[in-house]
Amino acid sequence: AHKLVDDAFAIIEGNASRFSAGEDFPPELLVLFSEANAPFAASDLGGHELQVQRALELHDRLGSEDDQFRARALLVRCLFEARLGTATHRLKGFHLLQQLQYALRFLVQALGIATEAGWAQNDTRYGFLVYNASLVFWNVARPMCRLGWQRHIVNETAQVLDALRKVRDASAGGAAGKGGKDASGGVAIPTQVDLPWLIELTLNLAFGLEDAGRDADAQKKADEAGPLLDECAKEQQAAAAGKGEDEEMAVAARIAKLRSLVLNARAYFARKAPGKTKEEIDKASGSTMTGTVYFATNGGIAPENCGEELIKAWQIIDKDFDLRAAVAAFDPQDPKGNQAAGGGRANLKPQRLIDLACAVRAACFAKLWPLAVTMLSRLETWLQ
Structure with missing residues (x-):
């Protein structure tokens, strides 16, 4: 060659x-x-x-x-x-x-x-x-x-x-x-x-605007990725319709990954002035946990309030477990014993378990170790 x-x-x-x-x-x-x-x-x-x-x-x-x-x-x-x-x-x-x-x-x-x-x-x-x-x-x-x-x-x-x-x-x-x-006539x-490419560049521009000190413009630009995400989901789902379960599942996985990218970015850029962004993220994700998790991991929740916010979001999903009491009774020598503080175990959908796992990650990010260990201990009961 x-x-x-x-x-x-x-x-x-x-x-x-x-x-x-x-x-x-x-x-x-x-x-x-x-x-x-x-x-x-x-x-x-x-x-x-x-x-x-x-x-x-x-x-x-x-x-x-x-x-x-x-x-x-x-x-x-x-x-x-x-x-x-x-x-x-x-x-x-x-x-x-x-x-x-x-x-x-x-x-x-x-x-x-x-x-x-x-x-x-x-x-x-x-x-x-x-x-x-x-x-x-x-x-x-x-x-x-x-x-x-x-x-x-x-x-x-x-x-x-x-x-x-x-x-x-x-x-x-x-x-x-x-x-x-250089051409006249012909077939156009x-x-x-691809919308995912537009979304990537939109978020990239948002980071550039923030680096330039234009925080308000950066947040506005990141918010523009939301409608693009919705349009992308409709397009890809329509294209996958009738092509079999495997293709539909693959599309769903791609959309979920892209949605996570967009929502996390929106939380990051709104961390200094959350406004209604948290509620919008919860609505877009279909989970009351997502907004709390993203704002916790991006510094949008004050450290002294982070634990309480995560506990509230957890209890909306896992109503049978008194997470607050379990954390209060946390014993570093016997962390597994905290399971006894709660009641039964609800039959949660896989996505809700993923939401709870994300809450564990957010607690680790905030260095709330007793809360994180207690959450993890509770999650392990669904594996039994």
Whole structure:
């Protein structure tokens, strides 16, 4: 494979002057060569960095119009510049931050071309450029998703997210296209933008806003993930209908995992000003325990009140057990003996047992060890 790449590059080098004619050697070949050596899904350019750089330089010198190939060349350039910082020169700290910010400038240019009037939002044939840009963005920006750094990519994250939303809206609306810059007529091929991907980027933007000190905006952005989650659940459940029990169970598991991510994030961003968020989380999850657990683990409940809140939430599910009395009688030498403080054992559904297990985790997080051990002791009675 490496020899084939070298052979292809030798042909490009030997005919560099002929690309300007755009006949036997159209400029698009330079972009295709660069893409083949810098897969969007990988960070390794396969040892052909200088060849990729040379191909991109040749394409740039041609002064190509702002078409899809120009946008694709810019995306490859973004990956190339990012790799110079992360792998080639192995930059650290502020120097790495600067290099990655520089790389993202090329992505923003590509996104500007892809979202220009008459393109992605009006012609679904070009939505794939926006989707590819979002993948490149995540590849490049991921090292910056940390405290103190993420504030520097708020604008880029917002631009990518906004562009993806427009592509999804255009595809959902069945936009047939009005003719992009390098194509007129033809069959529109809508680009499907998965809602889980939109949710991930929405939450990512929320963390960036918080890192920038914009707490209210961060909470508002995190709340936007709620309706997206509901829409995602409806879509996936409808798609799984009639495909068998296994598929329906798999979809239910994916939705549950995504719901946990969204609700936990909402609790985190609302921890300083809970308002009605806790009740909304309980309603969305279908459990009176979830909101308490998420706020306890994210610091949304004062330490001195955490134990009491967890006990109240527990007793709503496990009415036959006096958890408060059991904790008061806790004996470190005989923790198992606390079971006697309660009454019978209700026949709880598996999900309710999961809720109780989450309460144990929250108690551990709050370092309420007598409460956690007592809860665990009670849970073990359902295993007998």
